[in-house]
Amino acid sequence: MSKKEKFPLYLTPEKKALLERRYPEDGSRSLTAFIENAIDFYLDYLSANNAGLFLPTSVQSYLDGRLDQLENRISSLLFKQAVELDMGLSTLVDCVQLGEEYLKQQRAESVANVKRTNGRLRLEEKVRDANGSDDEWQD
The missing domain is CATH 1.20.5 (Single alpha-helices involved in coiled-coils or other helix-helix interfaces)
Structure with missing residues (x-):
């Protein structure tokens, strides 16, 4: 076993209590072993750069x-x-x-309508807009 170095680790009291309560769940015999396992896992995750390897x-x-x-x-x-x-x-x-110029104009209007409504178009709204009516359609 290699020599270990001691260094300060600052945690909130809640996080420390949670660690103390749960570290035995993965079979660790101490908080140090649990934290080393967690660090190893996270470093492997970063090295793999693909969470799929851990599923x-x-x-x-x-x-x-x-x-x-x-x-x-x-x-x-x-x-x-x-x-x-x-x-x-x-x-x-x-x-x-239909003429070529009309189709170009209609395409530009359609692109603008789809962008404006985020693709949620309804025929009733198109008819209302074409007729210039403000009446709401009943669903």
Whole structure:
């Protein structure tokens, strides 16, 4: 066993009491051993620079599986949304002739609207804005 150096460690009385009460939980025989284990763990964590290395394999596997399911679900929903949008735009193009300049102006307005509303657009609000009405829609 290597020689140890003593140095002052300042803690609040509450933190010291908590340490004294809980240090045996990890099998440490003293506060010094507990603090050394905690320092070793944190230094290893900093060296690894990846908290995933400290997760149990079963937890990591579960999280990966759930994230894969979420990714598949979101991908499927985005594909369906893109299909519906394409159908709507194709129908609109078949019915209405729109000029290039109008489309550029509309795109700029749409970008501004999405930014302003953080993407929470409602058809009722667009109709109300187009009609210049201040009446609230009933939900």
